[in-house]
Amino acid sequence: MGTRKSVAALTATEKSDFVAAVKALKAQTSGRNYDWFVRTHMTYFNAVNSHNYAHMSSSFLPWHRKFLLELENGLKAVNPAVNLPYWNWTANRSTTGAPFTSDFMGGNGSGGNGAVLSGPFAGSTRWRINVSATTSTSLRRAMTLRGSLPTTSDVDTVMGVSTYDVSPWGSSSGSGMRNRLEGGLTPNLHNRVHVWVGGHMAQVDSPNDPVFFLHHCNIDRLWSRWQTRWGFGTAQYLPGGGVANVVDVEEVLEPFGATVASTLDHRAGYTYA
Protein backbone atom coordinates (compact mmCIF):
# COMPACT_ATOMS: atom_id res chain seq x y z
CA MET A 1 0.00 0.00 0.00
CA GLY A 2 1.31 3.42 -0.92
CA THR A 3 1.19 6.65 0.99
CA ARG A 4 0.65 9.83 -0.96
CA LYS A 5 2.43 12.80 0.60
CA SER A 6 2.23 16.54 0.21
CA VAL A 7 4.71 18.00 -2.28
CA ALA A 8 5.96 20.16 0.58
CA ALA A 9 6.95 17.06 2.58
CA LEU A 10 8.90 15.23 -0.14
CA THR A 11 12.58 14.52 0.42
CA ALA A 12 15.12 15.40 -2.26
CA THR A 13 15.31 11.73 -3.22
CA GLU A 14 11.53 11.40 -3.47
CA LYS A 15 11.39 14.43 -5.75
CA SER A 16 14.17 13.21 -8.03
CA ASP A 17 12.69 9.69 -8.14
CA PHE A 18 9.29 11.07 -9.12
CA VAL A 19 10.75 13.28 -11.86
CA ALA A 20 12.85 10.40 -13.21
CA ALA A 21 9.85 8.06 -13.30
CA VAL A 22 7.69 10.64 -15.08
CA LYS A 23 10.42 11.15 -17.67
CA ALA A 24 10.83 7.40 -18.12
CA LEU A 25 7.09 7.09 -18.77
CA LYS A 26 7.38 9.93 -21.29
CA ALA A 27 10.23 8.14 -23.06
CA GLN A 28 8.29 4.89 -23.30
CA THR A 29 7.43 4.33 -26.96
CA SER A 30 4.38 2.12 -26.66
CA GLY A 31 1.54 1.19 -24.34
CA ARG A 32 0.22 3.56 -21.73
CA ASN A 33 3.09 6.02 -21.90
CA TYR A 34 2.84 9.62 -20.71
CA ASP A 35 1.37 10.92 -23.96
CA TRP A 36 -1.35 8.25 -23.74
CA PHE A 37 -2.58 10.08 -20.64
CA VAL A 38 -2.59 13.41 -22.49
CA ARG A 39 -4.51 11.95 -25.43
CA THR A 40 -6.94 10.06 -23.20
CA HIS A 41 -7.76 13.18 -21.20
CA MET A 42 -8.46 15.03 -24.46
CA THR A 43 -10.68 12.25 -25.75
CA TYR A 44 -12.65 11.85 -22.55
CA PHE A 45 -13.25 15.54 -22.04
CA ASN A 46 -15.96 14.90 -24.62
CA ALA A 47 -18.88 12.54 -24.50
CA VAL A 48 -17.86 9.00 -25.39
CA ASN A 49 -20.64 6.50 -26.05
CA SER A 50 -23.08 9.26 -25.05
CA HIS A 51 -21.52 9.48 -21.58
CA ASN A 52 -19.53 12.35 -20.08
CA TYR A 53 -17.12 10.17 -18.15
CA ALA A 54 -14.42 12.62 -17.14
CA HIS A 55 -15.86 16.10 -16.76
CA MET A 56 -19.08 17.95 -16.03
CA SER A 57 -20.62 14.78 -14.69
CA SER A 58 -21.04 12.73 -11.54
CA SER A 59 -18.18 10.46 -12.60
CA PHE A 60 -15.64 13.33 -12.61
CA LEU A 61 -14.17 12.12 -9.32
CA PRO A 62 -14.07 8.32 -9.85
CA TRP A 63 -12.86 8.73 -13.47
CA HIS A 64 -9.90 10.85 -12.36
CA ARG A 65 -9.21 8.49 -9.44
CA LYS A 66 -8.73 5.69 -11.96
CA PHE A 67 -6.77 8.00 -14.27
CA LEU A 68 -4.33 8.81 -11.44
CA LEU A 69 -4.03 5.16 -10.45
CA GLU A 70 -3.15 4.20 -14.01
CA LEU A 71 -0.41 6.83 -14.07
CA GLU A 72 0.83 5.88 -10.61
CA ASN A 73 1.01 2.23 -11.66
CA GLY A 74 3.02 3.29 -14.71
CA LEU A 75 5.43 5.20 -12.48
CA LYS A 76 5.73 2.27 -10.08
CA ALA A 77 6.64 0.02 -13.00
CA VAL A 78 9.68 2.28 -13.38
CA ASN A 79 10.37 2.65 -9.67
CA PRO A 80 8.17 0.83 -7.12
CA ALA A 81 9.09 3.38 -4.44
CA VAL A 82 7.31 6.22 -6.27
CA ASN A 83 3.92 7.44 -5.07
CA LEU A 84 1.92 10.33 -6.46
CA PRO A 85 2.32 13.44 -4.32
CA TYR A 86 -0.42 16.05 -3.90
CA TRP A 87 -0.26 19.83 -4.18
CA ASN A 88 -2.29 21.35 -1.36
CA TRP A 89 -2.86 24.78 -2.87
CA THR A 90 -4.55 26.09 0.29
CA ALA A 91 -1.14 25.85 2.02
CA ASN A 92 1.39 26.11 -0.83
CA ARG A 93 0.34 29.24 -2.72
CA SER A 94 3.57 30.71 -4.05
CA THR A 95 4.70 30.66 -7.67
CA THR A 96 8.24 29.93 -6.45
CA GLY A 97 7.62 27.52 -3.58
CA ALA A 98 6.58 23.85 -3.63
CA PRO A 99 5.84 22.36 -6.11
CA PHE A 100 7.27 25.08 -8.43
CA THR A 101 10.90 24.69 -7.40
CA SER A 102 13.82 24.10 -9.73
CA ASP A 103 14.36 20.58 -8.36
CA PHE A 104 10.76 19.50 -8.99
CA MET A 105 8.15 21.08 -11.29
CA GLY A 106 10.12 24.20 -12.24
CA GLY A 107 8.79 27.74 -12.26
CA ASN A 108 6.59 30.11 -14.18
CA GLY A 109 6.60 30.71 -17.92
CA SER A 110 8.93 33.23 -19.55
CA GLY A 111 7.54 36.73 -19.23
CA GLY A 112 4.70 35.32 -17.18
CA ASN A 113 3.02 33.76 -20.22
CA GLY A 114 5.53 31.64 -22.07
CA ALA A 115 7.82 28.65 -21.92
CA VAL A 116 8.91 27.37 -18.52
CA LEU A 117 12.58 28.29 -18.06
CA SER A 118 13.64 26.42 -14.94
CA GLY A 119 13.53 22.88 -13.64
CA PRO A 120 13.51 19.41 -15.17
CA PHE A 121 10.55 20.11 -17.49
CA ALA A 122 11.91 23.34 -19.01
CA GLY A 123 12.51 23.33 -22.76
CA SER A 124 11.58 20.86 -25.45
CA THR A 125 14.79 18.86 -25.16
CA ARG A 126 14.03 18.00 -21.53
CA TRP A 127 10.26 17.68 -21.89
CA ARG A 128 8.80 17.72 -25.38
CA ILE A 129 5.12 18.46 -25.89
CA ASN A 130 3.94 16.01 -28.56
CA VAL A 131 0.13 16.14 -28.31
CA SER A 132 -1.45 19.57 -27.93
CA ALA A 133 -3.97 22.10 -29.17
CA THR A 134 -1.13 24.56 -29.73
CA THR A 135 2.16 24.44 -31.65
CA SER A 136 4.48 24.99 -28.69
CA THR A 137 6.77 22.02 -28.12
CA SER A 138 7.89 23.44 -24.76
CA LEU A 139 5.85 23.41 -21.56
CA ARG A 140 4.22 26.77 -20.89
CA ARG A 141 2.77 28.37 -17.75
CA ALA A 142 1.13 31.71 -17.04
CA MET A 143 0.70 31.67 -13.29
CA THR A 144 -1.60 34.22 -11.59
CA LEU A 145 -2.68 35.95 -14.82
CA ARG A 146 -6.18 34.51 -14.43
CA GLY A 147 -7.97 32.36 -11.89
CA SER A 148 -7.20 32.07 -8.19
CA LEU A 149 -6.30 29.47 -5.62
CA PRO A 150 -9.06 28.20 -3.32
CA THR A 151 -8.79 28.89 0.39
CA THR A 152 -9.20 26.61 3.40
CA SER A 153 -12.61 28.17 3.91
CA ASP A 154 -13.60 27.26 0.33
CA VAL A 155 -12.55 23.66 0.95
CA ASP A 156 -14.44 23.51 4.25
CA THR A 157 -17.58 24.73 2.50
CA VAL A 158 -17.40 21.89 -0.02
CA MET A 159 -16.56 19.27 2.60
CA GLY A 160 -19.69 20.24 4.50
CA VAL A 161 -22.08 19.39 1.66
CA SER A 162 -23.45 15.94 2.46
CA THR A 163 -25.05 15.12 -0.92
CA TYR A 164 -22.61 13.83 -3.54
CA ASP A 165 -24.41 15.16 -6.61
CA VAL A 166 -27.86 16.16 -7.85
CA SER A 167 -29.84 15.94 -11.08
CA PRO A 168 -29.19 16.68 -13.91
CA TRP A 169 -25.76 15.30 -12.88
CA GLY A 170 -23.79 17.72 -15.06
CA SER A 171 -22.38 21.23 -15.33
CA SER A 172 -25.77 22.72 -14.46
CA SER A 173 -26.29 20.76 -11.22
CA GLY A 174 -27.34 23.47 -8.78
CA SER A 175 -26.27 21.71 -5.62
CA GLY A 176 -24.23 18.80 -4.31
CA MET A 177 -20.56 18.40 -3.45
CA ARG A 178 -19.32 17.29 -6.89
CA ASN A 179 -20.18 20.38 -8.93
CA ARG A 180 -18.89 22.67 -6.16
CA LEU A 181 -15.62 20.77 -6.18
CA GLU A 182 -15.36 20.46 -9.97
CA GLY A 183 -16.15 24.10 -10.64
CA GLY A 184 -19.56 24.55 -12.23
CA LEU A 185 -20.73 25.98 -8.93
CA THR A 186 -19.02 28.21 -6.37
CA PRO A 187 -16.62 27.97 -4.63
CA ASN A 188 -15.10 25.99 -7.55
CA LEU A 189 -12.04 24.12 -6.25
CA HIS A 190 -10.87 22.36 -9.42
CA ASN A 191 -11.32 24.57 -12.48
CA ARG A 192 -9.85 27.75 -11.04
CA VAL A 193 -6.53 26.06 -10.24
CA HIS A 194 -6.13 24.99 -13.86
CA VAL A 195 -6.75 28.62 -14.83
CA TRP A 196 -4.36 29.97 -12.16
CA VAL A 197 -1.44 27.86 -13.42
CA GLY A 198 -2.33 28.74 -17.01
CA GLY A 199 -0.37 27.75 -20.10
CA HIS A 200 -0.87 24.09 -20.91
CA MET A 201 -2.75 23.59 -17.62
CA ALA A 202 -5.54 25.82 -18.96
CA GLN A 203 -5.97 23.75 -22.11
CA VAL A 204 -7.70 20.53 -23.08
CA ASP A 205 -4.23 18.91 -23.09
CA SER A 206 -3.57 19.98 -19.47
CA PRO A 207 -1.85 16.67 -18.49
CA ASN A 208 1.11 17.88 -20.58
CA ASP A 209 2.06 19.75 -17.40
CA PRO A 210 2.99 17.18 -14.72
CA VAL A 211 1.51 19.62 -12.18
CA PHE A 212 -1.84 18.33 -13.51
CA PHE A 213 -1.33 15.08 -11.58
CA LEU A 214 -0.31 16.85 -8.36
CA HIS A 215 -3.41 19.04 -8.58
CA HIS A 216 -5.72 16.13 -9.30
CA CYS A 217 -4.10 14.11 -6.54
CA ASN A 218 -5.18 16.90 -4.20
CA ILE A 219 -8.68 16.81 -5.67
CA ASP A 220 -8.74 13.06 -5.01
CA ARG A 221 -7.46 13.66 -1.46
CA LEU A 222 -10.31 16.09 -0.84
CA TRP A 223 -12.84 13.56 -2.12
CA SER A 224 -11.26 10.99 0.20
CA ARG A 225 -11.57 13.49 3.06
CA TRP A 226 -15.23 14.01 2.16
CA GLN A 227 -15.69 10.22 2.09
CA THR A 228 -14.05 9.89 5.50
CA ARG A 229 -16.71 12.24 6.84
CA TRP A 230 -19.76 11.04 4.90
CA GLY A 231 -18.91 7.45 3.97
CA PHE A 232 -17.01 5.32 1.45
CA GLY A 233 -20.00 3.13 0.56
CA THR A 234 -21.93 2.98 -2.68
CA ALA A 235 -24.82 4.89 -1.13
CA GLN A 236 -22.59 7.95 -0.96
CA TYR A 237 -22.24 8.09 -4.77
CA LEU A 238 -25.07 9.42 -6.90
CA PRO A 239 -26.78 8.59 -9.19
CA GLY A 240 -27.39 5.11 -7.87
CA GLY A 241 -28.84 3.73 -11.08
CA GLY A 242 -31.28 4.02 -13.93
CA VAL A 243 -30.12 7.37 -15.26
CA ALA A 244 -29.47 7.28 -19.01
CA ASN A 245 -26.18 8.72 -20.30
CA VAL A 246 -24.84 9.27 -16.77
CA VAL A 247 -22.33 6.88 -15.19
CA ASP A 248 -24.28 5.22 -12.40
CA VAL A 249 -22.53 3.58 -9.46
CA GLU A 250 -22.46 0.11 -11.01
CA GLU A 251 -21.57 1.28 -14.53
CA VAL A 252 -18.13 0.87 -16.05
CA LEU A 253 -15.75 3.81 -16.34
CA GLU A 254 -14.18 3.77 -19.79
CA PRO A 255 -11.46 3.27 -20.87
CA PHE A 256 -10.49 1.64 -17.57
CA GLY A 257 -13.01 -1.22 -17.51
CA ALA A 258 -13.75 -0.68 -13.81
CA THR A 259 -17.05 0.21 -12.19
CA VAL A 260 -17.55 3.37 -10.18
CA ALA A 261 -18.29 1.17 -7.16
CA SER A 262 -14.85 -0.43 -7.39
CA THR A 263 -13.14 2.96 -7.08
CA LEU A 264 -14.97 4.27 -4.05
CA ASP A 265 -12.95 2.78 -1.19
CA HIS A 266 -9.28 3.30 -2.08
CA ARG A 267 -7.87 2.66 1.40
CA ALA A 268 -6.57 -0.84 0.66
CA GLY A 269 -4.51 0.56 -2.23
CA TYR A 270 -3.25 3.92 -0.98
CA THR A 271 -3.78 6.48 1.76
CA TYR A 272 -3.00 10.15 2.21
CA ALA A 273 -0.48 11.51 4.69
Place this chain on the structure above:
Amino acid sequence: MNDISRRDVFRHGATAAVLVATAAGFASLASSGATAGPGRVAAADPRDFEETYKGKKIKGEHDKDKGKHKVHINGKKLGVMQVELPVAPDSTATYTAVLSTLNHFDPVPLDEGNNRDGLKKLAKLAVDQLGDQELTHDADHPHP
Protein backbone atom coordinates in the same frame (compact mmCIF):
# COMPACT_ATOMS: atom_id res chain seq x y z
CA MET B 1 -16.96 31.16 -12.83
CA ASN B 2 -14.23 32.97 -10.96
CA ASP B 3 -14.57 36.19 -12.91
CA ILE B 4 -18.31 36.47 -12.65
CA SER B 5 -19.98 38.14 -9.70
CA ARG B 6 -23.22 36.81 -8.30
CA ARG B 7 -24.94 40.01 -9.48
CA ASP B 8 -23.67 39.35 -13.00
CA VAL B 9 -24.91 35.80 -12.85
CA PHE B 10 -28.42 36.85 -11.90
CA ARG B 11 -28.35 39.41 -14.68
CA HIS B 12 -27.32 36.70 -17.14
CA GLY B 13 -30.21 34.60 -15.96
CA ALA B 14 -32.67 37.43 -16.42
CA THR B 15 -31.26 38.17 -19.84
CA ALA B 16 -31.54 34.54 -20.78
CA ALA B 17 -35.23 34.60 -19.89
CA VAL B 18 -35.75 37.54 -22.21
CA LEU B 19 -33.80 35.76 -24.90
CA VAL B 20 -36.00 32.71 -24.75
CA ALA B 21 -38.94 34.92 -25.67
CA THR B 22 -36.90 36.65 -28.38
CA ALA B 23 -35.77 33.34 -29.80
CA ALA B 24 -39.36 32.18 -29.92
CA GLY B 25 -40.13 35.27 -31.95
CA PHE B 26 -37.35 34.46 -34.41
CA ALA B 27 -38.59 30.88 -34.70
CA SER B 28 -42.06 32.15 -35.52
CA LEU B 29 -40.65 34.43 -38.19
CA ALA B 30 -38.67 31.62 -39.75
CA SER B 31 -41.62 29.27 -39.83
CA SER B 32 -43.64 31.90 -41.65
CA GLY B 33 -41.32 31.49 -44.60
CA ALA B 34 -39.86 34.97 -44.38
CA THR B 35 -36.28 33.66 -44.37
CA ALA B 36 -36.61 29.97 -45.11
CA GLY B 37 -36.90 28.21 -48.40
CA PRO B 38 -35.08 26.02 -50.90
CA GLY B 39 -31.65 27.36 -51.70
CA ARG B 40 -31.84 30.08 -49.10
CA VAL B 41 -28.93 30.43 -46.72
CA ALA B 42 -29.68 31.22 -43.09
CA ALA B 43 -28.99 34.84 -42.25
CA ALA B 44 -25.80 35.55 -40.38
CA ASP B 45 -26.14 36.05 -36.66
CA PRO B 46 -25.65 39.76 -35.86
CA ARG B 47 -23.11 38.70 -33.23
CA ASP B 48 -20.85 37.03 -35.81
CA PHE B 49 -17.45 38.67 -36.17
CA GLU B 50 -14.35 38.72 -38.33
CA GLU B 51 -11.48 40.97 -37.30
CA THR B 52 -7.80 41.07 -36.39
CA TYR B 53 -6.76 40.90 -32.74
CA LYS B 54 -3.12 41.10 -31.67
CA GLY B 55 -2.03 40.23 -35.19
CA LYS B 56 -4.24 37.17 -35.53
CA LYS B 57 -7.38 36.96 -37.65
CA ILE B 58 -10.34 35.83 -35.55
CA LYS B 59 -13.64 34.74 -37.02
CA GLY B 60 -16.74 33.68 -35.10
CA GLU B 61 -20.04 32.24 -36.26
CA HIS B 62 -22.90 31.68 -33.84
CA ASP B 63 -25.29 28.75 -33.91
CA LYS B 64 -28.23 29.95 -31.87
CA ASP B 65 -30.31 26.83 -32.43
CA LYS B 66 -27.83 24.06 -31.62
CA GLY B 67 -25.05 25.87 -29.78
CA LYS B 68 -22.48 24.54 -32.25
CA HIS B 69 -20.62 27.82 -32.52
CA LYS B 70 -17.53 28.10 -34.72
CA VAL B 71 -14.35 30.06 -34.08
CA HIS B 72 -11.35 30.21 -36.39
CA ILE B 73 -7.99 31.80 -35.55
CA ASN B 74 -5.74 32.47 -38.54
CA GLY B 75 -7.97 30.09 -40.47
CA LYS B 76 -7.59 27.21 -38.02
CA LYS B 77 -10.57 25.90 -36.14
CA LEU B 78 -10.79 26.25 -32.38
CA GLY B 79 -12.93 23.65 -30.58
CA VAL B 80 -15.82 25.40 -28.81
CA MET B 81 -18.28 23.92 -26.35
CA GLN B 82 -21.49 25.47 -25.06
CA VAL B 83 -22.42 24.64 -21.47
CA GLU B 84 -25.19 25.47 -19.03
CA LEU B 85 -24.15 26.55 -15.53
CA PRO B 86 -26.17 27.28 -12.39
CA VAL B 87 -26.76 30.96 -11.67
CA ALA B 88 -26.30 30.35 -7.94
CA PRO B 89 -26.06 27.53 -5.41
CA ASP B 90 -29.38 25.77 -4.79
CA SER B 91 -30.95 27.35 -7.86
CA THR B 92 -32.31 25.42 -10.83
CA ALA B 93 -31.93 28.48 -13.08
CA THR B 94 -28.97 28.36 -15.45
CA TYR B 95 -27.05 30.59 -17.80
CA THR B 96 -25.25 29.73 -21.03
CA ALA B 97 -21.49 29.94 -21.40
CA VAL B 98 -18.83 28.84 -23.85
CA LEU B 99 -15.47 27.10 -23.40
CA SER B 100 -12.72 26.37 -25.87
CA THR B 101 -9.94 23.83 -26.12
CA LEU B 102 -7.54 26.60 -25.05
CA ASN B 103 -9.64 28.05 -22.22
CA HIS B 104 -11.03 24.80 -21.01
CA PHE B 105 -11.81 25.59 -17.39
CA ASP B 106 -12.83 29.24 -17.71
CA PRO B 107 -16.37 29.60 -19.10
CA VAL B 108 -17.40 32.87 -20.74
CA PRO B 109 -21.10 33.83 -20.53
CA LEU B 110 -22.87 34.10 -23.90
CA ASP B 111 -26.30 35.45 -24.69
CA GLU B 112 -27.89 38.11 -26.89
CA GLY B 113 -27.90 40.82 -24.26
CA ASN B 114 -25.08 42.02 -22.06
CA ASN B 115 -22.98 38.99 -22.98
CA ARG B 116 -23.60 39.11 -26.73
CA ASP B 117 -19.82 39.37 -27.27
CA GLY B 118 -19.13 36.20 -25.30
CA LEU B 119 -17.87 34.24 -28.29
CA LYS B 120 -15.57 37.09 -29.32
CA LYS B 121 -14.23 37.30 -25.77
CA LEU B 122 -13.55 33.57 -25.92
CA ALA B 123 -11.68 34.00 -29.22
CA LYS B 124 -9.60 36.85 -27.78
CA LEU B 125 -8.80 34.80 -24.69
CA ALA B 126 -7.58 32.04 -26.98
CA VAL B 127 -5.35 34.52 -28.84
CA ASP B 128 -3.96 35.76 -25.51
CA GLN B 129 -3.30 32.16 -24.57
CA LEU B 130 -1.63 31.45 -27.90
CA GLY B 131 0.85 34.34 -27.80
CA ASP B 132 3.33 33.55 -30.58
CA GLN B 133 1.90 30.06 -31.13
CA GLU B 134 -0.74 28.82 -33.57
CA LEU B 135 -3.52 26.27 -33.23
CA THR B 136 -2.92 22.65 -34.25
CA HIS B 137 -5.45 20.18 -35.64
CA ASP B 138 -5.94 18.98 -32.06
CA ALA B 139 -7.44 22.37 -31.19
CA ASP B 140 -10.42 21.32 -33.27
CA HIS B 141 -11.24 18.67 -30.75
CA PRO B 142 -14.84 17.57 -31.24
CA HIS B 143 -17.24 18.53 -28.51
CA PRO B 144 -20.72 17.23 -27.74
